[in-house]
Amino acid sequence: MAPLGFDLNQEAPLDWDNPIDWEAIGEWEGPAHALGYNFVWDDGNNGVASFQRFIGDHDDDADDHGAQQGDADDHGTQQGDADDHGAQHGDASDHGAQQVDAASNALDHGGNNNTGEASGGRQRKFYTDDIKMAIYCDLLAKTKPPILQRGVSKEVAQKYSVTRRVVQRIWREGQLAGGIHGVKNKLVRNCGRKRIEIDMEAIKNVPLKERTTIRDLANALGVSKSALHSRFREGYFRRHTNDLKFSLTDENKKARVKYCLSMLTNNIPNAPTFKPMYNIVYIDEKWFYRTRRNQKYYLANDEERPQRAVKSKNFIEKVMVLTVVARPRFDEHGVCTFDGKIGNFPFVYVEPAKRWSPNRDRGVMVTKAMTSVTKEISRQFLINKVLPAIKEKWPAEERGMPIFIQQDNARTHVAVNDPAFVEAAQADGWDIRLTCQPPNSPDLNVLDLGFFAAIQALFYKGTPNNIEKIVEKVDKAFREYPVDRSNRIFLTQQSCMMEIMKQNGGQYYNIPHMKKKHLEMTGNLPISYECPMEIYNQALGFVG
Structure with missing residues (x-):
């Protein structure tokens, strides 16, 4: 067959119904x-x-x-x-x-x-x-x-x-x-969207009130919110939750440093060490609410959200509880001989129901929370509940040694030389004394430092629906709290006292992490920390 007659440089006049016979096309010589x-x-x-x-x-x-x-x-x-x-x-x-x-x-x-x-x-x-x-x-x-x-x-x-x-x-x-x-593809070296550079030092120049959210900070820096959030996930800046502190006067700061010095043993010329604090009993009160106003849950995608309701968000049922703890004791094999949990005493009273309700009949004994706690009630709890519990659970080998009950400076607390308390505390050969911690110093009480937060976390795992259930859940959380963690809180308090002396009585410090759990697992957890001589001398110079 002769070659087809058409110019390759022009549009091909092809008949698509009749395919081209490629065998008949001549070869190109150029x-x-x-x-x-x-x-x-x-x-x-x-x-x-x-x-x-x-x-x-x-x-x-x-x-x-x-x-x-x-x-x-x-x-x-x-x-x-x-x-x-x-x-x-x-x-x-x-x-x-x-x-x-x-x-x-x-x-x-x-x-x-x-x-x-x-x-x-x-x-x-x-x-x-x-x-x-x-x-x-x-x-x-x-x-x-x-x-x-x-x-x-x-x-x-x-x-x-x-x-x-x-x-x-x-x-x-x-x-x-x-x-x-x-x-191979050449796009791995320089491809995609170019990185948006953000001057992280400029964050320090933005007023605090203009950087409470990612959006506000992005607007202040003039960048997109997504780009700034990417830098946050990469760790270029951090989120900080700031809590209010008590304002301290100069006298308050000196009182805090003096308290810390009183907890040290004078080992001059060696570095002083903190006392083991085995003879100190810490007491404090705390409110426990039936539920939180805002509670976080993790739900499945198709799961309905929980329905929680109260009569008034401003008046959720609550109970005040007086907690009494001391430092646990362990023998040479690490076995706990005294857990330090002396007692958990709720401020409640029992009376017969005045009216009938679908939950109980009239006249049935019901538990109610005390709406106010006076000095007289505090005295009764100390004499009738705290002192008997200490005498009952205190180690027998330490009976007769001085025991100090440390309380805060609330106005409803009894004085350290209250006659009724002193008489009951010195009875039967006991030497129990009442002391007060420095004003505005919750970080010098192990209950406020960590014990209450841990108990509250355990408490909210339950769902109490009345006063009796609240008391039951709080007592259960108190009894189930691990003894080894309770012992580590006392070491945390010692590290906080060192920071207080560093800050000359100030309260703006970060609680140091001493890896206490790791030291405990390796058998190297100390009973007391040493205080460096420079911190000790600085504290002595501050108090004059």
């Missing part, structure tokens, strides 16, 4: 790039050849060599077996087998993202390094560089469900770069 055409197989037209012209971009045409190669069947004997050719290229064939397997797995597990280009979509797909290297290795195994034989790109494109242009581009990249590593 260089392939002189044609100025890319030959791209359109898999969506049932094998019909189409022409697309790309003016000025001869490099994108990797199929130009097809015209020089002629029919692929004519060159089959020249290429030989693909395995023999793979041996000529050294490690390329072996590496190709590995890449083919990796690419097959990648296509099976998500390679579908790269298959939509052949169906007419114009968005350029992204291909992983494994797929591109596998395609290049298949091309090496089926042709002889630097010429890509006709039909090879089509075969490989069908195997990996990609377009021929992708295959040809991968071949060209590998040939220009001189090896299989040239087909």
Whole structure:
């Protein structure tokens, strides 16, 4: 059959109902790039050849060599077996087998993202390094560089469900770069959105009232909220919850330092150490509410949120509890001989119900919380409950030694020399004395320092619905609190006293972390900490 008579530089006058007979087309004798055409197989037209012209971009045409190669069947004997050719290229064939397997797995597990280009979509797909290297290795195994034989790109494109242009581009990249590593993606070094630089030192210049939220701080710095939040997650600045402190006068600060010095043993010239504080009993009161106004829960996506209701948010049922603790005792084997939990005494009273209700009949004895605690009530609790509990649970070998009950300076507390208390405390050969901690110093009481917070966390794990349940849950949390953690709170108080002396009686300090749990696990937890001489001398100079 004679060659078809049409000009390759003009639009192809093709009859799509009658496919072209490629056997009848004569070979082009000149260089392939002189044609100025890319030959791209359109898999969506049932094998019909189409022409697309790309003016000025001869490099994108990797199929130009097809015209020089002629029919692929004519060159089959020249290429030989693909395995023999793979041996000529050294490690390329072996590496190709590995890449083919990796690419097959990648296509099976998500390679579908790269298959939509052949169906007419114009968005350029992204291909992983494994797929591109596998395609290049298949091309090496089926042709002889630097010429890509006709039909090879089509075969490989069908195997990996990609377009021929992708295959040809991968071949060209590998040939220009001189090896299989040239087909790897180059976007890993400098790609994506550029990082927005934020001057973190500028945060210090923003007033505190303008940086209470991420949005306010972002507006003050002139950056987006998302960019600032990313820096927060990276740790460039931190969130701080600031709590109110008691205001301290100069006399209060000196009283705090004097209290800390009184807790030290004078071992001059050696560094002084804190007293073990075995003979100190700490007492304090705390309100326990039936529930919190705001409670956090973790729910399933399809789970309804809990329904909680009270008659008044400002008058939630609550009970005041007087807690009495001392430092636990352990023998030489680490066995607890005295847990230090002397008692937990709620301020409640019992009376008969005055009216009938759906919950109980009239006249049934009900428990009610005391709405106010006076000095007389405090005296009765000390004499009738606290002192008997101390005498009952105190270690027998320490009976007769001085015991100090430390209370805060609330107006409802009895004086340290109250006659009724002194008489009851000195009875039966006991030497129990009442002392007061420095004013505005909750950090010098182990209950306020950590014991109450731990008990409250355990308490809120339950859901009490009346006064009796509140008392029951508080007592259960008090009894279940671990003894070893209670002992570590006393060491925390000693570290706080060192910080107080450093700050000359101030209260703005961070509670130091001494890794007490780790020391306890290794058997190296001390009974008392040593106070450095420079801190001791500074405290002595401060109090004059």
